[in-house]
Amino acid sequence: MDKLSIAKSESVWNTNNKVLGLISSALVLLFCLPLFDLNSFYLHLFIMIFMHSVMAQSWNIIAGFSGQISLGHGLFFGIGAYATSFLFTEYGLSPWIGIIIGMAISGVIAVLIGIPMLRLHGHYFAIATLLIAIGFSLVFRRWDLVGAASGLWIPMTAIDSWLAIQFHTSKVPYYYIFLIFFILTFLVAWLLSRSKLGYRLRAVRDDSQAASSLCINVSNYKILAYVISAMMMAPMGSLFAQYILIIDPATVFNIEISIIVLLITVLGGIGNIWGPLIGASILIPISEYTRIYLGGTGGAVDLILYGLILMLICVFRPNGLISFFHRDVLQRKKNK
Amino acid sequence: MKILRVENLSKSFGGIKANDNISFEVEQGTILGVIGPNGAGKSTLFDLITGYTTPDSGKVNFLDNNIFGLRPDLISSLGVGRTFQKLKPFADQTLLENVMIGCFVKESNIKRARDKALEIIDFVDLIEKRHHLARELSTGQRKRLEMARAMAIQPKLLLMDEVTGGVDQKTVPGLVALIKKMQKAGVTIITIEHNMNIIMQLSDNILALDQGRSIAYGSPKQIQNNKKVVDSYLGTYNAT
Amino acid sequence: MTLEIILQAIVAGLMMGLIYALIAAGLSLIFGLMEIVNFAHGEHLMLSMFTSFWLWSLLGLDPLFSLPITIALMAFCGVLTHYFLIRYILKAKMLIQICATFGLSIFIRSIAQLLWTPDYRHVENPLIEGRLEIGTIFIGQPQLFASLVCLLAFFGLYWFVSKTETGLALQATAQDRNAAEVLGIPANKMYALGWAIGLGCVAVAGSMMMNYFAVFTDVGINFALFAFVAVALGGFGSIIGCLYAGIIIGLVESLGGLLIDPSFKLLYVFAIYLLVVIYRPQGLFGRY
Numbered sequence: 051m052d053k054l055s056i057a058k059s060e061s062v063w064n065t066n067n068k069v070l071g072l073i074s075s076a077l078v079l080l081f082c083l084p085l086f087d088l089n090s091f092y093l094h095l096f097i098m099i100f101m102h103s104v105m106a107q108s109w110n111i112i113a114g115f116s117g118q119i120s121l122g123h124g125l126f127f128g129i130g131a132y133a134t135s136f137l138f139t140e141y142g143l144s145p146w147i148g149i150i151i152g153m154a155i156s157g158v159i160a161v162l163i164g165i166p167m168l169r170l171h172g173h174y175f176a177i178a179t180l181l182i183a184i185g186f187s188l189v190f191r192r193w194d195l196v197g198a199a200s201g202l203w204i205p206m207t208a209i210d211s212w213l214a215i216q217f218h219t220s221k222v223p224y225y226y227i228f229l230i231f232f233i234l235t236f237l238v239a240w241l242l243s244r245s246k247l248g249y250r251l252r253a254v255r256d257d258s259q260a261a262s263s264l265c266i267n268v269s270n271y272k273i274l275a276y277v278i279s280a281m282m283m284a285p286m287g288s289l290f291a292q293y294i295l296i297i298d299p300a301t302v303f304n305i306e307i308s309i310i311v312l313l314i315t316v317l318g319g320i321g322n323i324w325g326p327l328i329g330a331s332i333l334i335p336i337s338e339y340t341r342i343y344l345g346g347t348g349g350a351v352d353l354i355l356y357g358l359i360l361m362l363i364c365v366f367r368p369n370g371l372i373s374f375f376h377r378d379v380l381q382r383k384k385n386k
Numbered sequence: 387m388k389i390l391r392v393e394n395l396s397k398s399f400g401g402i403k404a405n406d407n408i409s410f411e412v413e414q415g416t417i418l419g420v421i422g423p424n425g426a427g428k429s430t431l432f433d434l435i436t437g438y439t440t441p442d443s444g445k446v447n448f449l450d451n452n453i454f455g456l457r458p459d460l461i462s463s464l465g466v467g468r469t470f471q472k473l474k475p476f477a478d479q480t481l482l483e484n485v486m487i488g489c490f491v492k493e494s495n496i497k498r499a500r501d502k503a504l505e506i507i508d509f510v511d512l513i514e515k516r517h518h519l520a521r522e523l524s525t526g527q528r529k530r531l532e533m534a535r536a537m538a539i540q541p542k543l544l545l546m547d548e549v550t551g552g553v554d555q556k557t558v559p560g561l562v563a564l565i566k567k568m569q570k571a572g573v574t575i576i577t578i579e580h581n582m583n584i585i586m587q588l589s590d591n592i593l594a595l596d597q598g599r600s601i602a603y604g605s606p607k608q609i610q611n612n613k614k615v616v617d618s619y620l621g622t623y624n625a626t
Numbered sequence: 627m628t629l630e631i632i633l634q635a636i637v638a639g640l641m642m643g644l645i646y647a648l649i650a651a652g653l654s655l656i657f658g659l660m661e662i663v664n665f666a667h668g669e670h671l672m673l674s675m676f677t678s679f680w681l682w683s684l685l686g687l688d689p690l691f692s693l694p695i696t697i698a699l700m701a702f703c704g705v706l707t708h709y710f711l712i713r714y715i716l717k718a719k720m721l722i723q724i725c726a727t728f729g730l731s732i733f734i735r736s737i738a739q740l741l742w743t744p745d746y747r748h749v750e751n752p753l754i755e756g757r758l759e760i761g762t763i764f765i766g767q768p769q770l771f772a773s774l775v776c777l778l779a780f781f782g783l784y785w786f787v788s789k790t791e792t793g794l795a796l797q798a799t800a801q802d803r804n805a806a807e808v809l810g811i812p813a814n815k816m817y818a819l820g821w822a823i824g825l826g827c828v829a830v831a832g833s834m835m836m837n838y839f840a841v842f843t844d845v846g847i848n849f850a851l852f853a854f855v856a857v858a859l860g861g862f863g864s865i866i867g868c869l870y871a872g873i874i875i876g877l878v879e880s881l882g883g884l885l886i887d888p889s890f891k892l893l894y895v896f897a898i899y900l901l902v903v904i905y906r907p908q909g910l911f912g913r914y
Contacts, residue, residue, distance in 0.1 A: 117721070121724075170907070171907075172721075172724070173663045173724070173862075174858060174903055174907070176663075177663075177899070181855075181892070182896070184851065184892060185893055188889070188892060309728075309732060351736075351740065353735070354733060356729070356736075357731070357732035360728065360729030360733075361711060361729040364718065364723075364729065365711065368718055
């Protein structure tokens with residue numbers, strides 16, 4: 051066969067059956083985990099890992115897939131949290147509907163921010179996201195309708211309720227809800243990365259001028275990525291609100307959220323769909339355990355570690371931990 | 387039929403007139419060579435035609451469409467492709483992925499786009515390097531990557547900016563043959579070149595620029611004998 | 627709302643603006659030199675302020691006298707920053723450069739929080755205190771002194787960069803590192819110098835502010851944001867642009883706080899940022 055035919059007969063994706071098998075087994079395990087009568091702490095740990103993986107994945111889409119560095123992504127988390135909480139507290143609207151409304155609002159805000167800001171050169175955009183995030187926090191701190199600085203207390207239902215997404219006796223239902231969102235989000239990210247849209251986003255990321263010469267409307271694609279990313283983040287804020295039942299600007303519009311989603315993704319491997327999971331699996335246990343062993347100061351120690359890890363990654367492993375397994379290794383095999 | 391008509395195109399940056407009232411036409415299926423000393427405004431001309439810079443005044447018509455001031459992606463979707471003088475590969479992606487992105491213009495199915503991309507990569511003789519990351523390729527290979535990627539959008543008009551620049555001598559004949567192949571495939575080509583031999587071999591017509599102005603237009607023979615062109619090129623003429 | 631109150635606000639805004647200008651100048655110098663935005667600039671300011679505070683608290687030195695020490699310490703901090711972090715990311719992708727200095731800012735801020743708690747600290751009975759009365763306008767002496775010192779430092783910086791040999795060497799490295807190296811200018815040393823000077827600027831600003839400001843671990847955040855906006859407004863890479871931009875921001879902050887609502891000062895400054903990046907992305911004097 052000539053070289054062209056050989057090339058054409060290659061599969062488009064290197065779907066490694068072993069990896070697929072691993073993922074399936076892991077999923078089965080995750081679904082069965084609660085049946086082993088896990089301690090509430092471990093359930094909480096997994097819930098936090100799922101939640102942060104999704105949040106980081108959403109940042110991965112705007113930063114890793116389309117190359118725009120947002121330093122204030124936590125904004126959409128806060129919007130999701132407030133949307134469901136406010137609608138339930140004021141109007142008794144089920145959080146499931148609240149989640150959808152939260153996603154819609156986030157999408158709209160992403161468009162409104164995106165249109166003027168996304169055509170900015172990298173640094174300008176990053177600074178703008180910081181300003182906007184802090185601005186939102188400021189506004190919500192003084193907005194009486196949503197409780198100003200005290201925030202919102204979600205009225206507790208008398209018994210566990212799936213409609214109101216509140217469970218008082220056990221964390222297991224929360225575990226499954228977060229797990230399902232985790233799986234759905236990764237599915238979306240996976241499909242995105244293999245789609246025409248994903249290819250074009252990467253083109254926009256790598257060289258937007260060259261992308262323009264290939265009929266790609268750079269502006270529109272950046273905004274689309276931003277909207278998808280925002281709509282992926284919002285439900286996590288909504289579910290988190292249901293998990294802790296009290297939200298305020300200091301918690302859900304905290305700059306730490308923006309920091310940790312960035313750190314998780316960069317640590318795991320930006321631009322790769324497994325990066326967020328790898329990063330979350332390492333950082334969340336660290337943060338939860340420091341909280342236990344160091345109590346109040348745990349918060350500050352967390353951040354010291356985050357800052358340090360971020361700098362170390364940037365200097366030594368800018369492609370993230372996943373670079374230990376991925377592209378370079380596969381590439382060398384193909385090139386032999 | 388005239389695929390491209392440029393009338394009185396002008397552009398100033400600060401006080402400098404990068405392009406000053408440039409007019410010319412390109413017949414479909416031909417190769418137009420653009421020559422001129424450095425700073426003559428050749429790349430600016432390309433940027434004006436492909437929408438990367440908005441002209442101050444003038445007219446640009448592509449296949450009877452007025453493309454003055456349009457965005458680059460709109461212009462490329464009308465059928466104008468280009469390569470860049472300062473190469474712009476998608477560095478962290480493979481050669482195959484680079485070209486596939488071009489193929490997505492005409493083909494939405496991933497597998498078919500991949501196959502088309504392979505055909506184009508084969509056309510430019512780089513099939514063994516298809517899985518190499520763009521930044522691992524040599525300059526000559528990257529030039530061919532850009533040509534392949536630009537061709538992937540199936541342009542009717544292709545603007546190439548110094549494809550043989552910075553490439554070693556033995557690669558040059560291959561590139562020339564490639565350009566001729568593309569012309570045979572029906573693509574109209576405008577190419578900026580410094581290498582006089584290539585320009586004389588390839589072009590059906592030549593446009594000579596100097597200091598932002600067009601100083602001559604004609605067949606290679608006419609340009610060779612044009613005093614103004616010879617003067618502007620004094621010292622840089624490749625006499626072989 | 628009398629004319630006097632407005633005049634008062636203008637004067638206050640002007641004075642604060644000069645301080646913003648110097649802080650922004652440090653940021654702009656670093657960016658102009660190596661195209662890296664120091665996202666830890668606010669934290670470096672905070673460190674300067676704390677340095678001044680501790681020198682007073684532990685050694686009894688008034689901020690006025692400890693100024694040279696603070697400048698020296700922060701300049702050294704700049705060199706260290708370049709040596710241990712920046713040097714490695716000079717050739718990295720923008721994402722990595724942003725994340726690196728962003729990580730540095732988190733690191734510095736949280737170590738400060740651990741060591742010094744988030745409490746507010748201020749210097750008591752500084753040498754420079756009291757008020758001047760000019761007509762019906764009250765001008766705090768510390769504020770006036772701080773602004774004038776910053777203005778002086780600003781022009782000192784400007785003179786250094788444009789008139790001295792080292793300054794010109796800096797400019798050469800900023801414009802074309804390789805060409806400068808061929809001419810014998812050691813780029814790495816120039817970069818380290820740039821960081822030293824950049825942080826020296828925040829040292830001056832921070833020290834002088836300790837005469838009337840309180841320092842706390844998060845104090846740098848707002849200043850940093852204002853500095854970013856100032857650099858964008860003035861034009862990335864332009865030092866003189868920082869002066870105009872700083873003053874504009876100081877005035878907008880002051881008048882906006884007076885005429886609209888003091889708690890939303892950040893939003894007014896953000897509005898400036900929006901207008902700049904949409905209508906004049908290169909800023910007033912910028913290169914981009």
